[in-house]
Structures are given as structure tokens and as C-alpha cells.
Amino acid sequence: MNECEELFGGLERELMSLHHFQASEDDVESEHINFVSHVLYVNNMVLVGLKTSQGLKQLANKVEVESSSADQEEQKIKN
Numbered sequence: 001m002n003e004c005e006e007l008f009g010g011l012e013r014e015l016m017s018l019h020h021f022q023a024s025e026d027d028v029e030s031e032h033i034n035f036v037s038h039v040l041y042v043n044n045m046v047l048v049g050l051k052t053s054q055g056l057k058q059l060a061n062k063v064e065v066e067s068s069s070a071d072q073e074e075q076k077i078k079n
Helices: 002-022 028-078
Strands: none
Touching (some): 002 028
16 A cells, blocks of 8 residues: 555656646645645545455455355265
């Protein structure tokens, strides 16, 4: 998760520098706030997606383990 956070931190810094270069002086502050909140929103959505993906993989592994345990129990009963 740290690699992902570092990646998006670097991306955020790069985008911020580009954004500052293009913004006029009058609206830098409000645009800066809007831009940062948008980047952070996207960042959070990606992190939530990664956590969800990891959670689904863990759930799939758990179901697989329980399924194989049930299969082993069935074999014991049949024998």
C-alpha cells in the first residue's frame, strides 16, 4: 500500500506543478483547493479499489480453503 501512496503522492506533486503553471493569479487559491480535492478524491477511490480487490482475494482464498476442507470431510465420511 505504501508504494501506491508514494506513486500517487508523486503524481499529485507533478500535477500540482503543471496546474500552478497554467492557472491565472486571481483564481490560483480556489482552483488549487478544487484541484487538490479532486486529486485526493481520485487517490482515495484508487486506494479503496485496491483494498476492495485485496479483500475480495482474501475472501476467495478463504472460500477456497473452506471448500477444500469440506471436500476432505466428505471423503472421510465416504471412507
